[in-house]
Amino acid sequence: xxxxxxxxxxxxxxxxxxxxxxxxxxxxxxxxxxxxxxxxxxxxxxxxxxxxxxxxxxxxxxxxxxxxxxxxxxxxxxxxxxxxxxxxxxxxxxxxxxxxxxxxxxxxxxxxxxxxxxxxxxxxxxxxxxxxxxxxxxxxxxxxxxxxxxxxxxxxxxxxxxxxxxxxxxxxxxxxxxxxxxxxxxxxxxxxxxxxxxxxxxxxxxxxxxxxxxxxxxxxxxxxxxxxxxxxxxxxxxxxxxxxxxxxxxxxxxxxxxxxxxxxxxxxxxxxxxxxxxxxxxxxxxxxxxxxxxxxxxxx
Amino acid sequence: xxxxxxxxxxxxxxxxxxxxxxxxxxxxxxxxxxxxxxxxxxxxxxxxxxxxxxxxxxxxxxxxxxxxxxxxxxxxxxxxxxxxxxxxxxxxxxxxxxxxx
Numbered sequence: 001x002x003x004x005x006x007x008x009x010x011x012x013x014x015x016x017x018x019x020x021x022x023x024x025x026x027x028x029x030x031x032x033x034x035x036x037x038x039x040x041x042x043x044x045x046x047x048x049x050x051x052x053x054x055x056x057x058x059x060x061x062x063x064x065x066x067x068x069x070x071x072x073x074x075x076x077x078x079x080x081x082x083x084x085x086x087x088x089x090x091x092x093x094x095x096x097x098x099x100x101x102x103x104x105x106x107x108x109x110x111x112x113x114x115x116x117x118x119x120x121x122x123x124x125x126x127x128x129x130x131x132x133x134x135x136x137x138x139x140x141x142x143x144x145x146x147x148x149x150x151x152x153x154x155x156x157x158x159x160x161x162x163x164x165x166x167x168x169x170x171x172x173x174x175x176x177x178x179x180x181x182x183x184x185x186x187x188x189x190x191x192x193x194x195x196x197x198x199x200x201x202x203x204x205x206x207x208x209x210x211x212x213x214x215x216x217x218x219x220x221x222x223x224x225x226x227x228x229x230x231x232x233x234x235x236x237x238x239x240x241x242x243x244x245x246x247x248x249x250x251x252x253x254x255x256x257x258x259x260x261x262x263x264x265x266x267x268x269x270x271x272x273x274x275x276x277x278x279x280x281x282x283x284x285x286x287x288x289x290x291x292x293x294x295x296x297x298x299x300x
Numbered sequence: 301x302x303x304x305x306x307x308x309x310x311x312x313x314x315x316x317x318x319x320x321x322x323x324x325x326x327x328x329x330x331x332x333x334x335x336x337x338x339x340x341x342x343x344x345x346x347x348x349x350x351x352x353x354x355x356x357x358x359x360x361x362x363x364x365x366x367x368x369x370x371x372x373x374x375x376x377x378x379x380x381x382x383x384x385x386x387x388x389x390x391x392x393x394x395x396x397x398x399x400x401x
Contacts, residue, residue, distance in 0.1 A: 268360035
């Protein structure tokens with residue numbers, strides 16, 4: 001009888017592990033450009049993706065804040081949704097439980113465009129980056145890899161199979177800007193320049209801080225900034241901004257929806273306001289005003 | 301004896317199955333795989349900006365046609381390229397191509 005129980009236990013264990021493998025196919029991550037563009041803009045931030053413990057909460061927050069709509073993507077036990085603005089993909093949201101024992105936080109992952117993920121990954125590793133996820137294919141999306149730059153900021157490389165989103169003004173609710181907050185912007189600018197052949201501009205800034213502009217194809221793609229004073233414990237990271245009409249009003253809305261304001265709305269380089277906020281799960285992102293008017297001058 | 305062999309086989313095979321699907325693989329710096337074919341982008345800790353950013357701390361893009369401070373600056377490592385204004389973000393309308401550098 002004991003033998004029989006043991007055999008049943010063993011068979012059950014094999015069955016459970018085998019079923020887990022069979023019944024949880026990976027999510028089929030969708031294309032990032034709809035309709036396809038077949039454009040490629042090296043060094044452009046072309047997609048962002050959130051990993052968060054509760055997809056429903058994230059939908060309520062971002063849908064309520066920006067009016068994003070969502071398209072669920074089936075993938076076995078995995079839950080993933082594409083966020084849309086006017087039917088265009090703007091982000092991906094992936095659900096994964098975050099055990100309380102883990103000292104980690106939900107975060108937005110920044111995808112930078114490259115024509116050659118493998119070559120860029122090799123070059124990045126040679127220049128001091130850490131490869132966190134080797135180049136791999138995702139059937140509908142393209143080829144991607146995930147790395148940490150030489151100072152630790154995590155980013156992804158992507159060759160989109162449907163091309164990159166076009167170089168047009170971001171609509172309200174779409175991502176419009178990205179900043180790399182890092183210990184030594186010059187070191188990181190050199191690193192990213194080696195990958196994307198950026199032009200790097202040194203902008204006027206306060207003493208002890210650096211503000212570099214990274215450009216490609218004649219467009220500003222991102223900034224590289226010193227870690228702000230007083231930001232103890234902040235690790236290098238990419239910070240992405242959604243275009244909004246009124247940053248102050250949106251910051252209030254963030255709080256009403258359960259998020260937090262980390263940097264109060266303030267006027268920045270472009271003459272409009274920006275703010276830095278966190279969603280209820282702690283994922284950080286920015287809000288940036290940008291008017292269509294070309295007559296608005298830069299203010300200090 | 302046979303029972304022990306059975307159990308050893310089952311747990312070895314089960315553990316191998318779990319590991320081979322990536323369920324228990326961790327990779328560097330607080331980040332790791334979430335399973336076959338996907339990367340888990342959780343960050344290593346909370347972002348704290350220590351009460352905000354100083355008034356002169358700026359991260360945003362410039363506007364095309366902005367002030368003189370943005371003109372004439374040769375890009376770093378430009379290889380002798382002529383000085384030119386710091387470019388702005390794309391501002392062309394959707395469907396009309398990019399615009400305003």
